[in-house]
Amino acid sequence: MTKTVDLLWLSSQINDASVKGIAQAASTLIREGHIAVGMQMPAVRELAEVLGVSPATVSAAWGQLKKQKVLAGKGRSGVWVSGNTVMPRPIRFEKIGNYGDNIRADLAMASPDPALLPDLQLALQAAIQSPQLNSYYREAISLQLLNAVKPRWPYSAEAFLATDGGFDAMNLVVQTLISPGDRVIIEDPTATRLLDMLDNVGAEILPLSCDHEGPQPDALATLLEKAPVMVIYQxxxxxxxxxxxxxxxxxxxxxxxxxxxxxxxxDDGIGDLSVEAGWSLGAIYPERTIHVRSFSKAYGPDLRLAVLSATSEMVKRIQAWRNFGVSWTSRILQDAVAWMLESASVQQDIAVARETYRQRREKLLRALASRGLELEARDGLSIYIPVVSEQFAMITLAARGIAVLPGERCRLGPTQFIRVSIASINEQQLDMIANALVIASGREISLGADL
Structure with a gap:
């Protein structure tokens, strides 16, 4: 018979009856072997009553440990200890890319084509002339980068902060401004790592449905009735x-x-590769808007650079938390991006890259349409394909040596889809890829297709 953790003993080990405190106390007891793998945890309501908190607080704490694969189970079967290695991990993101050795066309990661990125040599030569180079002065953003981004920013922001990429900026926001149990509205689907970040801080995620024009206003209005602390969208x-x-x-x-x-x-992740000009609700609500723009996809992933804007108070809060670690982003990288933003030749390179991605996207869309799969022409480094079954689609494509991103990595709702990168697609493989994608979608290939 499965042994149950003693209720009164467990409650005596919990000194902080918050979501975070309960989760930390339980994880420490499990890690140190005081609670063994396989043991049953006390009933949520009983533990909540002894601790003097709501059952929702205990459930949220257990939810955090379930996401870390330490606890498992729910409902009448109860919750038990399933592991003793407690380590926060971006579980969704880590699953991307494990497709085996037989992949001929890896279309899972929507990463920029290295051949379409600007040459960094002149930018870096200019950047090492930074007047603050090698200083330990903790400035939020270099003067050169600030002067370069301000004229391009979609609203008149009060304060700016340079970060080590777009996801670093978003993680800083999440870690600083969200507490365990806070409700957060986020588009469904969204970026994989954003969901991992919200899971990691123990937020209650409220999925916001979208259509081809973006988040749906009626759905947003309904979710706002639940008093969320934040809404995140692209x-x-x-x-x-x-x-x-x-x-x-x-x-x-x-x-x-x-x-x-x-x-x-x-979260403006694609930045200057977008066909649309930048815009922000900060123009209307500057006192409560945080705008993040990444420069990695357009100018170079190894630059690891993004800029965040917000009120001075919010930037100070984010910077204060950041001071536990790196404190500031490399001025060499900041000033390299500043130089490229003001370089006419680099801006021409960006325009060429944007047009090349458009052409690659449209070639694949035309190939799919010729086979009976009509899709709306949108934007970006990938295309969105609704499928009957993601599992069938992934197996079908893997059997043909093609890897794509399943929708489950970035969605919360039931809609089945795959995301297919066009960034570095090999045109010689286009027919093979198009045929496979149509089959994977659950449709039959049109008889007029070139097989």
Whole structure:
């Protein structure tokens, strides 16, 4: 018979009855062997009563440990210890890329084509002339980068912060401004790592449904009734679906948000590769908007650079938390990006890259359409393909040596889809890829297709 952890003993080991405190105390007891793998945890309601907290608090604590694969189970079967290695991990993100050795076309990661990135030599030569080079002065953003981004920013922001890439910026926001149990609205689907980040801090995720114009205003209005602390969305060129938010939808979202005090966080991950000009609700709600723009995909992943804007108070809070670690982003990288933003030749390179990606995207869309699979032309480094079954699609494509991203990595709802990168697609493989994608979608190939 499975042994149950003694209720009164466990409660005596918990000194902080918050979500974080309960999770930390339990994880320490499990890691140190005081609670063995296989043991049953006390009933949620009973532990909550002894601790003097709501059952939801204990459930949220157990939820954190379930995501770390330490606890398992729910409902009448109860919760038991399933592992003793407690380590926060981006589980969704880590699953991307493990497709075996027989892959001929890896279309899972929507990474920029290295051949279309600007040459960094002149930019780095200019950057090493930084007047603050090798100083330990903790400035939020270099003067050169600040002067370069301000004229291009979509609203007049109060304060700016340079970070080590877009996901670093988003993680700083999440770690600083969200507490365990806080409710956070986020688009469904969204970027894989954003879901991992929210899971890691123990947020309650409220999925926001989207269509081809962006987040749906009625759905947002309903979710705002649950008093979330934050809403996160991608203002242009969505990483999973490729949609850009239409001007009418922007106005509708702004109207819905008018009657709330919820923080607005905008994740502009594709940056200058988007066909749309930058925009922000910060133009309307500057006091509660955080706008993040990444420069990695357009200018170079190894630059690891993004810029965040917010109020001075929010930037100070984020910077204070950041001081536990690196404190500031390399001025060499900041000033290299600043130089490229003001270089006419680099901006021409970016325009060429944007056009090349458009051509590659449209070639694949035409190949699919000729086989009976008509898809809407959107934007970005990938295309979104609805499928009957993601599992069938992944198995079908893997058997043909093709890897793509399954929707489950970046969605919360039931909609089945795959994301297919076009960034570095091999045109010689185009027919093979198109045929496989149509079959994987659950449709029959049109008889007119070139087989």
């Amino acid at each position: 203002p242009r060129t969505h990483s999973a679906t490729g949609h850009n938010i239409s001007r009418e939808r922007r106005r509708a979202l702004a109207q819905v948000l008018a009657n709330s005090s919820t923080l607005i966080v905008e």
